[in-house]
Amino acid sequence: MISTTEFASIARLDNGHKNREVDLAAVDEILDSYRPLAPHALIPILQDVQEHYGFLPEAALDRIGRALDISTTRIFGVATFYNQFRLHPLGKHVIRICRGTACHVKGSAALLDTLEMELNIKAGSTTKDGLFSIETVACIGACSIAPVAMVGDKFHGRLTVKDIPRLVKSLKREDAKGAAEKAVA
Amino acid sequence: MPTVDLTINGREITVEAGATILQAARLAGFQIPTLCYLSGLSPTGACRVCVVEVEGARTLVPSCAFPVADGMIVRTHTARVRAARTAIVQLLLANHPQECLTCVRNGDCELQTLTRELNIREIPFQGERRLAPVDSSSPAIERDPEKCILCGRCVRVCQEIQNVGAISFTKRGFQSEVAPAYDRQLDITSCVNCGQCIIQCPTGALREHSSVRRVWEWLQDPNMHVVAQTAPAVRVGIGEMFGAAPGGIYTGQLVTALSNIGFDRVFDTNFAADLTIVEEATELVRRVKNNEPLPMITSCSPGWIKYCEHYYPDLIPHLSTCRSPHEMLGALIKSYYAEQYGIFPGNIAVVSIMPCTAKKFETERPELETNGFPSVDAVLTVREVARMIKTAGIDFLNLPPRDFDNPLGTSTGAADIFASTGGVMEAALRTAAFYLTGKELANVDFRDVRGLRGIKEARIKIGDMEVNVAVASGLANAKVLMDQIRKGESPYTFIEIMGCPGGCINGGGMPQGSNVETVRARMRAIYTIDQTKVYRRSHQNPAIRKLYEEYLGEPGSERAHHLLHTTYMARERS
Structure with missing residues (x-):
């Protein structure tokens, strides 16, 4: 026979470690906006959740799974199948290297290699300090100034491998300046 | 049509x-x-x-x-078709470990068979191999992703038949892998260890976490008293491992083989199945009389139990507190039998031979210990024990049959039918009817609860009382009955649930490569054994009567509760 303390442990598990890191109120609100809930609403729900958090938190996948009666594993399968979904937050600066045909011909593979070495991370990941993420894009649509990288919403065209360390350094300097001004204010 | x-x-x-x-x-x-x-x-x-x-x-x-x-x-x-099939299999082989000789599926692998049938003599493609470590975290199921050919049969059975979805296709393209979310190890997911994924796996990518080596060590240790017990379904499945047609009954050969391998005693889990019925029918009558939670649900299937703990923790009070039969027998071996024969329980190794992988996890539950010792020390699937018998050079099919050892080897037909979906229900009704009316049933066959349908219902007349009962096998079917209870709409007094579709005769520890016809043949064999038994009602088992007289007292007594009943815990679902 189950005792009351065992029932209490369900509640504790419900608010366990995974959920402490993220406030899931937004997930509940998003879920509410899709009622009556059905499994086919999964992808739009994931899109909304990512829109809010910038990525898909693990605890959110559990919550969505329970609401839609789909296993977390299955949702993880969907989230890792589509390129649009991220499981980790993006860095402050997102550097997108275009890997389209024109940029490839103009040497974007070398740009990517250099950037990966410079930041010591692989494309698709974020530096430990949370400052930089590298992403690759199939084509940005700016072939006339190939090879292209985007930092945030700014285009940097006709790049060479020598520009990469300079670009990273200037972004770091910008941050340091911003932090100093903040401290003075 | x-x-x-x-x-x-x-x-x-x-x-x-x-x-x-x-x-x-x-x-x-x-x-x-x-x-x-x-x-x-x-x-x-x-x-x-x-x-x-x-x-x-x-x-x-x-x-x-x-x-x-x-x-x-x-x-x-046609030539075009043959060329396409050959290329497809060659591509699969290009990304497959070439270690067939030492693979657990060597000789009964579907990929190997297909390669042979297509007469493939070379693998012309060479490329990157997808590398991934083996996940041995679960005591029941081992995952070897490199051997996976991404057919998805395990994924579909886990999601569609079992409603668990512990594994799924993750990532995409060359990185695709059948795995739990976040590459978690299987033991921390809500995998219920049913092993239906293993039954479906065409290769060695999913297999039981083997205990064979440990059991050989005990058998070679002169200080260990090694006791085997075999579940009802094993005797109608093991013949297939040696090439016999499905549906053959090999009880006697199995006992002889185990004895020849070196087990000191070979007991019958069926004995404990009869005991389960006596305790469970007593519990049912008590629940009805005392207004305790109904419907009561059977607790013999550890895959089902873990599912309930993950998905319906609020309904745990509906679960019978009876331990599963092999755990009951293990408890008696470490207490009653050990005391009677003066053997220190720590020197006894109880090895359960089961059609089940979930029982490997079950034996590790601390709540099932007997006086500080695990009631069961290891579980072998039918496949594992067949491998041991082969290693020992035993000509299984031609062995002279032998009887189980006593005092824990006698059983009734009611115990045999535990192997099939509906069997525990039928066995319990045979005894509950006697407990409620004081009269033996004239006809003990409850045909409404037999057969392979996923959910079966029956209205049973016992004396002047009518009870509604239901039987479900496969966890997606169990979900239907559980949702009814949760909504307060369950019309039943007593429910039997088996984790595997069809019950233990289609358990995750049975021979692979089975289909509906195989399972039907095994079921017919089970009911044949029941028909031929002298006693067909559990409470009439003379050995059970003696056990209560000598040791346990009354059904439901304090000692019976200590040794034969258990508790459950709520688990997180993922």
């Missing part, structure tokens, strides 16, 4: 409209190879091994997913 006329390999045949080319071909006696196809579940057409040529079609079509049409002309083994 509308029908369709078509031609396959020059032969004209008529089949039901809506049938697939594969189904039509099989009816006409043409064998088309398959890997990802799973009868009764959604076709995915993923592996393309079943492609055939359809006249007028631009490309080859997957026969498992392609519906027949009037006037269709199909060819199943």
Whole structure:
């Protein structure tokens, strides 16, 4: 026979470690906006959740799974199948290297290699300090100034491998300046 | 029923409209190879091994997913088809570890068989291999992702039949892997260890976490008293491991083989199945009389129990507190038997031979210990024990039969039918009727609860009382009955649930490569054994009566509760 303390442990598990890191109120609100809930609403729900958090938190996948009666594993399968979904937050600066045909011909593979070495991370990941993420894009649509990288919403065209360390350094300097001004204010 | 006329390999045949080319071909006696196809579940057409040529079609079509049409002309083994199948299998082999000689599936691997049938003599493709570590975290199931060919049969059975979804396709392209979310280890997921994924796996990618080595060590240790017990379903499945036709009964040969391997005693889990019925029927009568939670649900299937703990923790009070039969027997071996024969329980190793992988996890539950010792020390599947028998050089099918050892080896027909869905219900009704009315039933056959339907219902008249009962096997079916209880709409007094579809005769520890016909043959064998037993009601088992007189007292006594009952815990679902 189950005792009351065992029932209490369900509640504790419900608010366990995974959920402490993220406030899931937004997930509940998003879920509410899709009622009556059905499994086919999964992808739009994931899109909304990512829109809010910038990525898909693990605890959110559990919550969505329970609401839609789909296993977390299955949702993880969907989230890792589509390129649009991220499981980790993006860095402050997102550097997108275009890997389209024109940029490839103009040497974007070398740009990517250099950037990966410079930041010591692989494309698709974020530096430990949370400052930089590298992403690759199939084509940005700016072939006339190939090879292209985007930092945030700014285009940097006709790049060479020598520009990469300079670009990273200037972004770091910008941050340091911003932090100093903040401290003075 | 509308029908369709078509031609396959020059032969004209008529089949039901809506049938697939594969189904039509099989009816006409043409064998088309398959890997990802799973009868009764959604076709995915993923592996393309079943492609055939359809006249007028631009490309080859997957026969498992392609519906027949009037006037269709199909060819199943043309040069073009053979070339396509060969290339497909060669591509699979290019990314497959070449360690067939030492693989657990060596000799009964579907990929190996297909390679042989297609007469493939070389693997012309060379490329990157997908590398991934083996996950041995679960005491029940081992995952070896490198051997996975991504057919998805395990994924579909886990999601569609069992409603668990512990594993799924994750990532994409070359990185695709069948795995739990976040690459978690299996032991921290809500996998219920049922092993249906193993039954479906065409290769060695999913297999039981083996205890064979440990059991050999005990058998070689002169200080250990090693005791085997075998579940009801094992005796009608093990013959298949040695090439016998499904449905053969090999009880006596199994006992002889275990004894020859070196087990000091061979007891019968059936004895404890009878004991389970006596305790469970007593519990049911008590619940009805005292207004305790109803419906009561059976607790013999550890896959079902873990599912309930994950998905219906609020309904745990509906679970019978009876331990599963092999755990009851283990507890008695470490107490009653140990005391009677003056053996220190720490020197006894109890090895359960089971049609089940979930029982490997079950034995590690601390709440099932007996006086500080695990009640059962290791669980071997039918496949594992057959491997040991082969290693020992025993000609299994031609062994002289032997009886189980006593005092824990006698059983009634009610115990045998535990192996099949509906059996525990039927056995319990045979005894509960006696407890409620004081009279023995004239007819002990409850045919309404037999058969392979996923959910069965019956209205049973016991004396002047009528009770509604239900039986479910496969966890998606269990979910239907559990949702009813949660809503307060369950019309039943007593429910039997088995984790595996069909019950233990289709358990995750049974021989692989089975189909509905195999399972039916095993079921017929089980009811045949029941028919031929002297006693068919558990409470009439003379050895059980003696056990209560000598040791346990009354059914439901304090000692019975200590040794034969258990508790459950709520678990997180993921």
